[in-house]
Amino acid sequence: MGAYQSTVRCDAVDADADRIKDAILKATTSSEGDGDASTSSPSGTWWWNRFKRTPLPNPGSYEELNLEATMVLRPNVFDGFQFNVNLPVSQVFQVGHAWTLPAASLPNGESAAGYAFSANYYSNQLVLMSRVEPSGRVNGRIFINHTPSLTSKIMADVSPEPHSGKGTWDLDYRGTDSCAQLKLGNGGIVGVSYLQSITPTISLGGEGFYQGKNRFSALTAAVKYASKSDVASFTVASYGPVIVSFVRKVSARCALACEMFWDSRSRESLCTVGYKYDLNKASLIGQFDSNGRVAAYVEEKLNPGLSLLLSGELDHAKGDYRFGFGLQIGQ
Numbered sequence: 001m002g003a004y005q006s007t008v009r010c011d012a013v014d015a016d017a018d019r020i021k022d023a024i025l026k027a028t029t030s031s032e033g034d035g036d037a038s039t040s041s042p043s044g045t046w047w048w049n050r051f052k053r054t055p056l057p058n059p060g061s062y063e064e065l066n067l068e069a070t071m072v073l074r075p076n077v078f079d080g081f082q083f084n085v086n087l088p089v090s091q092v093f094q095v096g097h098a099w100t101l102p103a104a105s106l107p108n109g110e111s112a113a114g115y116a117f118s119a120n121y122y123s124n125q126l127v128l129m130s131r132v133e134p135s136g137r138v139n140g141r142i143f144i145n146h147t148p149s150l151t152s153k154i155m156a157d158v159s160p161e162p163h164s165g166k167g168t169w170d171l172d173y174r175g176t177d178s179c180a181q182l183k184l185g186n187g188g189i190v191g192v193s194y195l196q197s198i199t200p201t202i203s204l205g206g207e208g209f210y211q212g213k214n215r216f217s218a219l220t221a222a223v224k225y226a227s228k229s230d231v232a233s234f235t236v237a238s239y240g241p242v243i244v245s246f247v248r249k250v251s252a253r254c255a256l257a258c259e260m261f262w263d264s265r266s267r268e269s270l271c272t273v274g275y276k277y278d279l280n281k282a283s284l285i286g287q288f289d290s291n292g293r294v295a296a297y298v299e300e301k302l303n304p305g306l307s308l309l310l311s312g313e314l315d316h317a318k319g320d321y322r323f324g325f326g327l328q329i330g331q
Helices: 002-039 047-051 067-073
Strands: 080-088 093-101 114-122 126-132 138-147 150-158 166-174 178-185 189-197 202-211 216-226 230-237 241-249 254-263 269-278 282-289 293-303 306-315 320-329
Touching: 067 230, 067 241, 067 254, 067 269, 067 282
Parallel strands: 080 320
Antiparallel strands: 080 093, 093 114, 114 126, 126 138, 138 150, 150 166, 166 178, 178 189, 189 202, 202 216, 216 230, 230 241, 241 254, 254 269, 269 282, 282 293, 293 306, 306 320
């Protein structure tokens, strides 16, 4: 009988322990449920997850802010005759020759005909570009990819004229949704620019520039809108210029562009309208502005590696015109 009572008491204790465990478990679950209800959204996710960062595109560098408009509104107009030959020596090395014969001579009566030799080296980490003219002018560029997001650009230009040499070093940083640049040059040139995407289509940025030799400084601010078919930009500078540009991609082959320039100090203004149309084997670029200048440039691929170049410009205000014809072999 005593053993039976002991067994009953043990069973009762175990039952009480189980009831206590169940009560504690229910209380804990209820508390967690109340906490979730107070800190989560109706969908059951924590409230801070609703503020997750939206992936934004890279806006490009600040100096490429008007690149789309420039490609349409700034055709490569030339006059006279030019002949360019680019010969690949290997997969990474290329040499080139360029002959030019302008229609007009220099003011002193001498011929403006010229020749230039170029040598270029291309690789994934390093790009070297050079151009030498018999007159003694030398131009060189070096591009170094330090990392996938950090690039250096070194440019130098030397000519026979005294105190005319130029040299700059640019350090570009390209992030996932922003671009920054540091520029250093001879003559005490220091520049800093930054462009940041704030929405999938809108980016904001600015640039600061100082030239120690002339003690000149300037600040600019810009906003850019870019979608699949439209690109617009607005730039204002502390020294006067205000530039507004717009590019509409009508189709995969056709683009229209417009740019308005106004100088708040000199009160001068200029409006330029242009177009670009790509055919199967040709490309046509044309533009006209409010000063009465009309220009067009045509590049037609006759064969793989052979292109025909035609250029024309007419200035109604000055009564001047230029026409150019050229051939290009290689890329």
